[in-house]
Amino acid sequence: MSKNTVSDRFRKVDVDEYDENKFVDEEDGGENQLGPDEAEVDSLIRSGNLMGALQAVLKNPPINTKNQNVKERAEGLVLKVLSSFKTSDIEKAVQSLDKTGVDLLMKYIYRGFEKPSDNSSAILLQWHEKALSAGGVGSIVRVLTARKTV
């Protein structure tokens, strides 16, 4: 009894890997998804067309790809666009999005919450409030249940 319980390395073994009935998500060929176009978004921000920048940055979400760099770049870009909005303009911007746009925005917002930096959480919270009134709790449920994250 005493000899076997010295090491607890067995607790770190991932037994689910060896389960032959393990649920594996369907592969969905996302190798070509590159995320939103950085150049286009940057030029739109510089020219002051923030609504356009928002639409552009929500295009081509890197949902199906497994490449973490692409996802991080997309998140950084979205954060840049969201931070450049004035507080009073946020509501109008959210109204201009359709249902899928609001859902996608929520996904990016929660992704942004995961890695807070400086002032990002405060800005994201303002966006969250407006997106919540547009999309309802349903949009948050969809962020939580989505198998393919942004």
Add this chain to the structure above:
Amino acid sequence: MSYHSFLLEPISCHAWNKDRTQIALCPNNHEVHIYKKDGSNWNKIHVLKEHNGQVTGIDWAPESNRIVTCGTDRNAYVWTLKGDAWKPTLVILRINRAARCVKWSPKENKFAVGSGSRLISVCYFEQDNDWWVCKHIKKPIRSTILCLDWHPNNVLLAAGSCDFKCRIFSAYIKEVEEKPAPTAWGSKMPFGEVMFESTGTAGWVHGVCFSDSGNRVAWASHDSTVAVAEGGKTAVCASLTSETLPLLCVTFITENSLVAAGHDCYPVLFVYDSNKAALSFGGKLDIPKQSAQKGMSARERFQNLDKKATTDSKEAVLESVHKNSISQLSILNGGKAQCAKFCTTGMDGGMTIWDVKTLESAMKDLKIV
């Protein structure tokens, strides 16, 4: 609508008898209680004790007056009324995980049980051996089956599962029935054949329902969406994302209208337009009592601001009839074609009977097509 509070615990599942005078329900334990309506009271007349685990599904066959129950003890029992008592017959399901839902087929000669063993057991009675036997539908199910519904032709079975798919299987048992005629979902229906599989749903499918004709199937899933598929050469799917918490149960009340309910504690109406193949939100079906709106004093405003960082005067009290999630919906009168009354039971231990005509007249914009 009338609300009756049966218990303080959640009602796990319920089923009505043919003339809707008796209801069988599971009070979140190993038993099934049968209550009989007596004027405006409900009296408990029977207690069915046989299961060793929580009873997760009950279905009461209207014509043959048999009750089938299934539970987390991996068993199902078929109960028949002998004189004044219900006698159980064990059905071996051959599953190694809990049973989750059970439904009699329209002709009541078989029933299907969905389980956590990633399979559906279709059981029928074998006259020679005087015993219920079961056949399994395994492929391509990859997770727990949460809900089932039979097609009116007694052969097709819709199943909603935790692997995010709603599927229609053929549960044709040659020992008890003739070969079925072609339907909108296909013409070749050997046992276990997948006639339809949904795509695009991202959450567990909590509730599934065939329409009265059987040409449409609706399902509600955990990502707060409702979807309807119409059978045909290629199945046409329409889905709607909702702004509410996930819905747990859904049923057709006419060929074009659906009622669904779930974690938001009130039933909602959806309307399906087959010309546009689109699903739209029809309205909330709960009529909240008019609460007296008392004005907020300045002191209350500052207190609210301090406590909740908002000057909103909305209280944290649910205005709906049910005070907790609604877990099951059942049609009382009118069938799925012209439902006149339906019933909801929930995790607050209460049961509400909703009258469709009253709801229609109370909500001005409500249109049940």
